[in-house]
Amino acid sequence: MTTLAAAVAARLPGRLVGSAAVALYPRFEPELRRLADFCPPGGVALDIGGWYGPWSRRLAARCERVVTVEPVPHLAEHLRRTLPSNVRVVQGAATDREGTAQLWFPEGDQGDRGVSSLAxxxxxxxxxxxxxxxxxxxxxxxxxxxxxxxxxxEAAALLGAAELLRRDRPALLIELESRLGPVEPVITTLTGQGYTGWVLPHRDWVPLTGFDLVAHQKRTEHLVHRGLLHRAFAPRRERYVNSVLFLPEGRTPGTA
Structure with a gap:
């Protein structure tokens, strides 16, 4: 379903859409406002699936260097033109092999809606x-x-990052949605590698082990279809949680 905001966005200059995304995203993705809880200052951050850059721009202000991976050609070019100089943009789809892949879009969309996928x-x-x-x-x-x-x-992208995860043990914030496929394989893989999951349903982080992510998403999925503007300005009663923070053993949100 195409929302009015998505239809209008497809006709606006990329710079305006990008500015709106950067401004509105923290309203319905509060994890973006809580970078200090899990993202160390300085160092290197990796943004896989950059879209119009709401995460990349915030990360660039906190980290010494950011690498943004974005498969949609015109979005990658937009990011190269508009993101700060400490961001390197790589046009491609992160998966478990190098080569080429088919990236799929809805009818009438060229990637602006943020729902393109290799599957x-x-x-x-x-x-x-x-x-x-x-x-x-x-x-x-x-x-x-x-x-x-x-x-x-996610599973293929993590497999293609196996050496980095083993060596650097970074914090991971992964969008997991049961409506797109089973979430258990990713959770099981990272748990087996010594990571613990956390979610932010309200103001406080809670362990993923005590939060039924699949049931929550089934109950709140209707919120997904309301579009960016409606979700950004809707009353704060309940939100659709689809971002899971994975921290290596010994770390909790808000600790170094």
Whole structure:
């Protein structure tokens, strides 16, 4: 379903859409306002699935260097033009192999709605070929934080980052949505690697082990379809939680 905001955004200059995204995103993704809880200052941060750059821009103000991975060609070019100089933009889809892949879009969308995916779903109607990359192939070191928004491709993207996770043990903020596919494999994989999950349903972080993410998302999924503007300015009663913070053993949100 295309919201009015998405339809208007497709006709606006990218700079205006990007500015709106940066301004509005923290209103319905409070994790973005809580960077200090999990993202060490300085160092390197990785933004996988940059879209119009709301996360990259905030990370650039906190970290010494940011690498943003964005598969949609015109969005990657927009990010190169508009993000600060300490951000490197890589155009490609993060997965478990290097080469090319088909990136799928809904009818009438070229990536502006932020629901493109390597896995075709019923909402997708057409595709473009994009480079496929692995995080380990980027040659990064000293990574303290990774944000990942890949619409169902999390398991493959994590497999392509296996060496970085083993070596740097960064904090991870991963969008997991049961409506796009099972979330258990990712949780099980990271738990097996010594990570603990946390979510932010209200003001305080709570352990994922005591929070039924799948049931919560089923109950609040209707909020997803309201669009960016409606979700940003809706009364604060309940939010749709789809971001899970994974911290290595010994760390909790708000600790170094």
């Amino acid at each position: 075709r779903r019923d909402i997708h109607a057409h595709s473009v070929e994009v480079p496929s990359i692995t995080v380990d192939g980027l040659g990064l070191t000293g990574v303290g934080f990774v944000k990942m928004d890949v619409d169902g491709g």
